[in-house]
Amino acid sequence: MNEQAVGWYNEASDQSHQRRFGLIANFTDALQANDELYLVYQPRLDMVSGEYIGAEALIRWNHPTLGAVSPMEFVPLIERTPLARELTDWVIRNAVRQAAQWREQGNELQISVNIAAANLEEENFCDRLLHYLKQAGLQRNAVELELTESSLMNNNKAASEQLHCIASSGLSLAIDDFGTGYSSLAYLQNIPARVVKIDRAFIDGIENNDRKQVLVRAMISMTQELGYRVVAEGIETEAAHRLLKNFGCDEVQGYLFGRPMKQKEFERWLEGA
Ligand code: C2E
Ligand code: MG
Numbered sequence: 001m002n003e004q005a006v007g008w009y010n011e012a013s014d015q016s017h018q019r020r021f022g023l024i025a026n027f028t029d030a031l032q033a034n035d036e037l038y039l040v041y042q043p044r045l046d047m048v049s050g051e052y053i054g055a056e057a058l059i060r061w062n063h064p065t066l067g068a069v070s071p072m073e074f075v076p077l078i079e080r081t082p083l084a085r086e087l088t089d090w091v092i093r094n095a096v097r098q099a100a101q102w103r104e105q106g107n108e109l110q111i112s113v114n115i116a117a118a119n120l121e122e123e124n125f126c127d128r129l130l131h132y133l134k135q136a137g138l139q140r141n142a143v144e145l146e147l148t149e150s151s152l153m154n155n156n157k158a159a160s161e162q163l164h165c166i167a168s169s170g171l172s173l174a175i176d177d178f179g180t181g182y183s184s185l186a187y188l189q190n191i192p193a194r195v196v197k198i199d200r201a202f203i204d205g206i207e208n209n210d211r212k213q214v215l216v217r218a219m220i221s222m223t224q225e226l227g228y229r230v231v232a233e234g235i236e237t238e239a240a241h242r243l244l245k246n247f248g249c250d251e252v253q254g255y256l257f258g259r260p261m262k263q264k265e266f267e268r269w270l271e272g273a
């Protein structure tokens, strides 16, 4: 009985190990192929004007044999390998190209891209981004970088240099998944971010949860007093939207306004918005 249980366990862990290994091995090909990776865009809405002012670019992988693989599965794997550089470079180049195309069509949307802690260890990360923006004829605020709270914590010298370059050259930085990373808020003193995105874990079910309401209201007033613009992620209901409006939240993003959409679908959606 025990032996069987151990056998089962090993088989399952072996399969998941193989899957993870396979995903990492196949990702290099995915970067070269032009039909496996693509970006989807989710709109971000200004609470006061009600206008759409930006979109978050989110990566999708259509694997040739496994089909759709969630970024929640493959991004953390890739971020632990040297391919983290290629992943983010791919996302940034595509997001910059898209921002330039939309600008030509008269839509000045700021596109946010998610980057990994490892990217801040790249010596020329900030310069490369500035180069892409210049090449595309875009302003520096055309792209915003999102970094999770946890990745901002292990902020060494190399990372501090990149953060300094990001801030001093007028690039916008957002703290993603705010509230989930660490209990210490000390890092807020040294991070040159402009935006804080409250994690959707706090927003989910907020309309029926008094404690979440207290937490979110406190997070909004604290971060606003520190000078940040506050975005709430994961708004799914009108009731949640109303609450966040009352709390003075600056921007919202969530299924209620628009799901992450492929380029063409996003453009159609913009026309109707
Ligand atoms: P994130 O950056 O916090 O992105 C927000 C996630 O919440 C997205 O999931 C989005 O689809 C989902 N979401 C937005 N609104 C709602 C809502 O109203 N309800 C619900 N239930 N979910 C909502 P997605 O696209 O699966 O991405 C998951 C995570 O994977 C992202 O979290 C980010 O950490 C990572 N990721 C995605 N694309 C990239 C990328 O291009 N580069 C990097 N480094 N990470 C990425
Ligand atoms: Mg994000």
Ligand code: MG
Pocket (backbone or CB within 6 Å): 176, 177, 197, 199, 200, 233
């Ligand atoms: Mg987030």
